Amino acid sequence: MKKTLAKISIGVLLIGCGTSNPxxxxxTNVPIATAxxxxxxxxxxxxxxxxxxxxxxxxxxxxxxxxVQGTYAVSDFGKFVDDFKAYDYQGNEIKTExxxxxxxxITNAKQLDKISYLVNDTYDIENTDxxxxxxxxxxxIEPENYVLNLHGFIGYFDVxxxxxxxxxxxxxxxxxxxxxxxNAGTTxxxxxxxTTDKYLATRYFEITDNPxxxxxxxxxxxxxxxxxxxxxxxxPNKVHTxxxxxxxxxxxxxxxxxxxxxxxxxxxxxxxxxxxxxTENAPTGFGALEHHTSTVVVLxxxxxxxxLASAMIDVVSHEFFHIVTPLSVHSEDVHYFxxxxxxxxxxxxxxxxxxxxxxTLFQVNQGLVEEQEFYDKIMGKIQSASGFDDTMSFTxxxxxxxxxxxxxxxxxxxxxxxxxxxxxxxxxxxxxNGNRGIxxxxxxxxxxxxxxxxxxxxxxxxxxxxMTYPAIGEFLKTHxxxxxxxxxxxxxxxxxxxVASERVETNYIQNSGVLIVAGNQEKGTIFxxxxxxxxxxWADNGAKPNDDIVEVNGTxxxxxxxxxxxxxxxxxxxxxxxxxxxxxxxxxxxxxAKVTKSFTKGKKLKVINDSTKEQTALREAWLKG
Numbered sequence: 001m002k003k004t005l006a007k008i009s010i011g012v013l014l015i016g017c018g019t020s021n022p023x024x025x026x027x028t029n030v031p032i033a034t035a036x037x038x039x040x041x042x043x044x045x046x047x048x049x050x051x052x053x054x055x056x057x058x059x060x061x062x063x064x065x066x067x068v069q070g071t072y073a074v075s076d077f078g079k080f081v082d083d084f085k086a087y088d089y090q091g092n093e094i095k096t097e098x099x100x101x102x103x104x105x106i107t108n109a110k111q112l113d114k115i116s117y118l119v120n121d122t123y124d125i126e127n128t129d130x131x132x133x134x135x136x137x138x139x140x141i142e143p144e145n146y147v148l149n150l151h152g153f154i155g156y157f158d159v160x161x162x163x164x165x166x167x168x169x170x171x172x173x174x175x176x177x178x179x180x181x182x183n184a185g186t187t188x189x190x191x192x193x194x195t196t197d198k199y200l201a202t203r204y205f206e207i208t209d210n211p212x213x214x215x216x217x218x219x220x221x222x223x224x225x226x227x228x229x230x231x232x233x234x235x236p237n238k239v240h241t242x243x244x245x246x247x248x249x250x251x252x253x254x255x256x257x258x259x260x261x262x263x264x265x266x267x268x269x270x271x272x273x274x275x276x277x278x279t280e281n282a283p284t285g286f287g288a289l290e291h292h293t294s295t296v297v298v299l300x301x302x303x304x305x306x307x308l309a310s311a312m313i314d315v316v317s318h319e320f321f322h323i324v325t326p327l328s329v330h331s332e333d334v335h336y337f338x339x340x341x342x343x344x345x346x347x348x349x350x351x352x353x354x355x356x357x358x359x360t361l362f363q364v365n366q367g368l369v370e371e372q373e374f375y376d377k378i379m380g381k382i383q384s385a386s387g388f389d390d391t392m393s394f395t396x397x398x399x400x401x402x403x404x405x406x407x408x409x410x411x412x413x414x415x416x417x418x419x420x421x422x423x424x425x426x427x428x429x430x431x432x433n434g435n436r437g438i439x440x441x442x443x444x445x446x447x448x449x450x451x452x453x454x455x456x457x458x459x460x461x462x463x464x465x466x467m468t469y470p471a472i473g474e475f476l477k478t479h480x481x482x483x484x485x486x487x488x489x490x491x492x493x494x495x496x497x498x499v500a501s502e503r504v505e506t507n508y509i510q511n512s513g514v515l516i517v518a519g520n521q522e523k524g525t526i527f528x529x530x531x532x533x534x535x536x537x538w539a540d541n542g543a544k545p546n547d548d549i550v551e552v553n554g555t556x557x558x559x560x561x562x563x564x565x566x567x568x569x570x571x572x573x574x575x576x577x578x579x580x581x582x583x584x585x586x587x588x589x590x591x592x593a594k595v596t597k598s599f600t601k602g603k604k605l606k607v608i609n610d611s612t613k614e615q616t617a618l619r620e621a622w623l624k625g
């Protein structure tokens with residue numbers, strides 16, 4: 001996951017007959033028949049039916065995921081299920097009991113024929129008091145677009161997670177549809193108005209791992225080497241097109257493939273991009289969620305072309321690099337994931353941190369950005385990481401990521417986690433005379449484990465130490481398992497870089513990655529912090545610490561819409577006219593100004609003029625090796 005701003009008809013026939021010849025002590029060993037009907041949507045609710053075959057036990061539990069892989073947060077998709085019912089083979093309703101938010105107990109399961117329920121979408125209610133999933137893991141149900149993250153529609157019987165699933169999706173024929181789950185057949189109604197797509201998944205994990213998108217889509221398909229890329233975009237106001245974004249994605253993924261080299265990849269990769277309009281009920285959890293062969297991305301529709309291209313490189317490249325870890329290198333907690341009572345690996349520094357590091361480093365490695373831009377991104381991560389607890393053990397945080405105080409430090413996996421990857425990379429280059437780095441380590445781990453063999457969470461650091469150098473083990477024990485902050489300047493010195501204080505460019509809600517605004521939950525307001533004095537744009541235009549921000553360009557600012565409204569400042573261009581209303585201790589203050597670049601006090605990472613040959617060689621191996 002990457003947050004930004006702060007995935008056979010024969011099997012169906014076998015089940016449809018409703019007969020059984022038990023082959024085990026649980027249920028008939030045939031695919032679980034599931035159906036989603038997009039032609040019968042009412043009040044943004046989609047009907048779903050599940051036919052598991054015949055059970056030979058008295059009671060079963062049906063669950064909708066509480067947590068889905070890659071999110072590290074409670075989603076409670078059961079909250080969005082209504083009108084849950086179970087039926088016997090005579091069509092009579094069977095008693096069910098809702099045990100908790102995500103679990104239904106079905107009694108008299110031997111007579112169970114099927115269950116049915118309605119699914120609400122999550123996008124429409126993100127800005128309400130109801131807790132909702134991170135947008136790229138959520139669902140959208142509207143006539144023009146359906147974001148089908150299947151974990152939001154289809155659950156599992158706790159005794160049948162490893163059974164096959166046969167899925168039918170019925171939709172109006174004129175709808176475009178793309179799916180990361182291979183199509184196993186299509187039927188069309190006699191009047192040609194309804195098309196039913198059939199899919200087959202080998203187990204429940206494949207249901208959760210293969211999102212779909214239906215509706216008024218803009219789709220581009222193209223090849224990057226031997227990978228077929230399918231780019232599906234929904235832009236409700238037609239602000240952006242797949243053709244326009246295609247070139248950015250092509251260059252990015254071409255560079256990623258070149259950087260990864262011989263690491264196994266997928267023959268097809270799907271990118272689903274939902275561009276959120278500037279409306280009150282639009283999703284605001286901008287970022288992406290990875291799957292084995294796809295990613296779902298949510299970004300603001302009103303982003304300028306250049307900003308959208310930059311965000312796509314930042315966000316999608318991160319998700320694609322997840323094919324290395326945790327998709328190819330992961331622990332037992334990931335491999336045997338429990339959607340209801342998950343346990344978490346200690347190694348988010350690897351899954352998210354190293355992945356984010358790859359997504360940053362490959363750009364300079366492949367010449368997509370200049371070296372100074374890469375250095376600026378590294379310094380931005382150091383600045384952002386400074387806002388979190390730098391003495392918190394990363395392994396303890398990872399293992400307890402759903403609980404406080406660890407949950408509020410989660411975002412640091414993209415900041416300090418990436419810096420941990422950088423330090424390991426530099427150390428390995430130093431120890432191997434430039435020949436090995438963290439990418440080669442991940443390749444070796446991929447060969448040793450791979451997507452079907454998990455590692456032991458408690459022993460992986462010792463294994464990595466044995467595969468590399470004692471210095472790597474010491475670093476991990478001191479700065480990842482331990483609580484000792486990292487002195488980054490020691491690592492920069494190794495590659496001939498130094499940190500200098502100077503005036504640096506920033507944006508309109510941050511100073512070098514640190515927010516200059518905060519929320520007052522009691523008053524329901526957003527206000528400028530003391531840091532606004534160091535932001536040249538706001539300081540020059542008279543903003544002061546503790547000023548409440550009332551309106552931005554005519555839109556009232558609330559805690560609920562803050563992400564969307566403040567996020568719009570990233571779209572400001574030099575010369576634009578802006579108007580911001582402030583409340584200064586009861587007095588209205590209006591700032592009318594033309595947008596200019598904003599600067600703040602910061603630190604710059606630069607090459608040491610008299611770098612030694614050894615430093616220069618190590619820097620070259622680090623950046624281009």
